[in-house]
Amino acid sequence: MDVWKAEILRIIRLAAGNPESITELVTVLISAAAVCVIVLNIVGNVLKFPMADKKRSALVLTIGLLSMTLIIMAVNLYVVPRLASESLLVWVPIVSATVTMLAIVIPSACLLCRAPYFKALFTVLLSVAAAWAVMLLVQAGFSAVHGGEKVFDKTKSRKTNINELLSK
Secondary structure (H helix, E strand, O other): OHHHHHHHHHHHHHHOOOOOOHHHHHHHHHHHHHHHHHHHHHHHHHOOOOOOOHHHHHHHHHHHHHHHHHHHHHHHHHOHHHOOOHHHHHHHHHHHHHHHHHHHHHHHHHHHHOOOHHHHHHHHHHHHHHHHHHHHHHHHHHHHHHHHHHHHHHHHHHHHHHHHHHHO
16 A cells, blocks of 8 residues: 555656655645646636536546546556566556546546547547646746846855955
């Protein structure tokens, strides 16, 4: 059970871009999930899905995240260690995520929102792209803050050195 928990946490951290702290991880995930639900709802309403609302969009997101995380975890734990080819190590999780999206996430969006398959596919892909864009923006913001802290510390040490030299 501990192996599963560690693998799930590794997958979540990897999907979020390996943030430095738990606060950054939670911020990135919440902002991405919120944007994903909002985009699912807006695009669903624009494409005239009969049952598109925020609750159903959140349910599609939950089903998608849980199924993808669990299937990628199972593939990483049980299939990847048995692969002989190094080139397949990268592609197996990507292919499993794609198959999961096409076989579980899109049909659940079709069922819950009463949408045709290809419109649901377009909507889910658009919402995932928007979520990734927001994740990148939030990570860039955290990187800018961390970079600013380093520059500030350098400036502060230089100022301290100059003040020490002037006081002598």
